[in-house]
Amino acid sequence: MKTSTSGAFFFCFVLFTAPLSSSFPLEDGTNIAKYNFVDAVSRFRVEFSWRNISCPVCKAIFTVVDLALLSQTNTERVAHAIGEACTKLHLADKRVCREITELFRDDVIRALQESVLWPTEACAVIVGPSCGHFDIYAPWNISLPHVPKPPVVPPTPPKPGSPQSRILFLTDIHWDAEYIEGSSADCKDPLCCRNGSEPPRWRHREAGYWGTYSKCDLPLRTVENMLQNVVKAGPWDWVYWTGDIPAHNVWAQTRSQQLRELTTISRLIHKYLGPNVTVYPAVGNHESTPVNSFPPPFVHGNYSSHWLYDTMAKEWAPWLPAQALVTLRHGGFYTVQIQPGLRLVSLNMNFCARENFWLMVNSTDPADQLQWLVRILQESENKGEKVHIIGHIPPSLCLSSWSWNYYHIVNRYEGTITGQFFGHTHVDEFQMFYDEETMSRPLGVAYIAPSVTTYISLNPGYRVYYVDGNYPGSSRLVLDHETFILNLTEANSLEGGSGLSKPDPSPKWTLLYRATEAYGVPTLFPSDWNKLISSFVIDDGAFQKFWYLRHKGHVSEICEDVCKKTVICYLRSGRYEELRHCGQLDEFSEDDIPSITKSMC
């Protein structure tokens, strides 16, 4: 049944807005008001009608929700009441409101039932602290073992000619099974280029054969073409794959569809890369339905994520040892030794995400994942083993306490964690980690790799990392990286003889840039990235180059002044709180920090 269309409108709203506010629950809210959600959304030109929501509207909606929750145990009726309120208050258009009641009905309402929010609390999350007071996400601390931190050894380049591992990195594939060439590339829904995308009358852009510069995901042929080209670009020592398999039609997804897509793409990757290349996956926020819904293990029965993790364990069994499959089934995370001297930890970042409304019930180290991470890291430190961490959502976009604890762990184990790799934002960026005492010594960098998908208005792409090793005593640090893209302008329109253009039947995936070359840095150590950020401040040319590469060579919006300051601040903020401290890190005034969150969902 495909009745539901657009819980997403409502929920993406909650999702995007929450990050702007809920981590500062006790602040007075004056600065927070500047974290303007409308700004973030309009920058990505995603036209949601709920942008008009105000504090009174929000409170009205949640009053209705609470009244409904008090008087109804029937989730159906509660959902209906929300839909009604949504229509009456013009929160979104009629169709969207009607369908809010569908997809999100069970899970959202159950979470709300378990953790009833007063309108003022709910609206503190949705609109910001100026609209209420919220402290459900209570602070918590992981505990570190009483083992003194080993002396810090600054990284040094490996001897010339030392072996390097070549790692393929795939993230955010977002395959749209309903992508149709020639369908409307501009529509009111959050996802276009598909059957039923209603074209607005005033524009006539059509979806291209290989993909489209718009709010569109990818047809399977592009994913397959990417894999074919990736194989030609091999050999690969191993592969990191950080999730987000399905398309952005989050309002109309079912569990069986999600599993079919997970299965199809996992098998396709296995088929093309062959049995000898190990792929290490991580769980994205789009793997579940409703999107972002990842109940921690304290939720049992049909509401739990077993339906998802069990299939993952089955599909990924060719790549992962039995021990890893045990924790994967339990919580969607695992650890595995890649080679002697190098261990991988794949985190389920959905347990850090405020978008995961299950965490309203209890957000204290969900699934004990970070405490588990500490244990793994301590064991590795004892053995002299290095650790790479992969995950979907970058840590700075996490709930405040989660992000704070993660930063603390990265500080304590800076000598052990030699690589951090994430995705989710779809653009090519990175974030710095500094020593907690002075916040001035760069000690880590989280790479955020660009997406395979075009969403929104990007070229398709993939990333390659060059890592020191494999030889005894190798640092396992990232030494360089490359980004490959499919230039859609060229791929979709090969010039024919008669002036007509048609798609290139075998389009080229080309090197967009190599990091050391493009940025003129000798190595990619944390200090190099830190210096690069400083150069962005004084050298606009360098920054604009980064901005171009950040969008995989297809820039839709220029970035100057406030935008530039925001981006630079973001790059320095491996921890969520740092967004507030930009004024202290350099000459920028705190007043200038606008909204930074991604409007990807």
Ligand SMILES: *[C@@H]1O[C@H](CO)[C@@H](O)[C@H](O)[C@H]1NC(C)=O
């Ligand atoms: C916002 O509200 C104004 C006036 O109430 C209305 O004209 C406009 O269409 C609304 N915008 C959206 C995106 O709903």
Ligand SMILES: *[C@@H]1O[C@H](CO)[C@@H](O)[C@H](O)[C@H]1NC(C)=O
């Ligand atoms: C967590 O640790 C910090 C720093 O040590 C401390 O200030 C804070 O009070 C602790 N929070 C809790 C909830 O224990």
Ligand SMILES: *[C@@H]1O[C@H](CO)[C@@H](O)[C@H](O)[C@H]1NC(C)=O
């Ligand atoms: C598009 O949808 C219509 C009606 O929903 C259906 O009849 C048609 O076959 C679909 N087209 C394609 C190419 O799937």
Ligand SMILES: *[C@@H]1O[C@H](CO)[C@@H](O)[C@H](O)[C@H]1NC(C)=O
């Ligand atoms: C995989 O590795 C094995 C053993 O090294 C080798 O015999 C086999 O040909 C390889 N398979 C492929 C598809 O490369």
Ligand SMILES: *[C@@H]1O[C@H](CO)[C@@H](O)[C@H](O)[C@H]1NC(C)=O
């Ligand atoms: C479990 O939940 C899913 C999604 O909410 C639903 O489609 C399915 O019917 C449920 N199964 C059982 C046995 O309740």
Ligand SMILES: *[C@@H]1O[C@H](CO)[C@@H](O)[C@H](O)[C@H]1NC(C)=O
């Ligand atoms: C939340 O979970 C943590 C860790 O599992 C537990 O210690 C704590 O008691 C829980 N809090 C509540 C309010 O249930």
Ligand SMILES: *[C@@H]1O[C@H](CO)[C@@H](O)[C@H](O)[C@H]1NC(C)=O
């Ligand atoms: C893509 O191709 C177009 C047309 O040839 C060209 O103008 C553009 O610069 C290319 N983009 C990139 C990132 O190479």
Ligand SMILES: [Zn+2]
């Ligand atoms: Zn994504």
Ligand SMILES: [Zn+2]
């Ligand atoms: Zn994502």
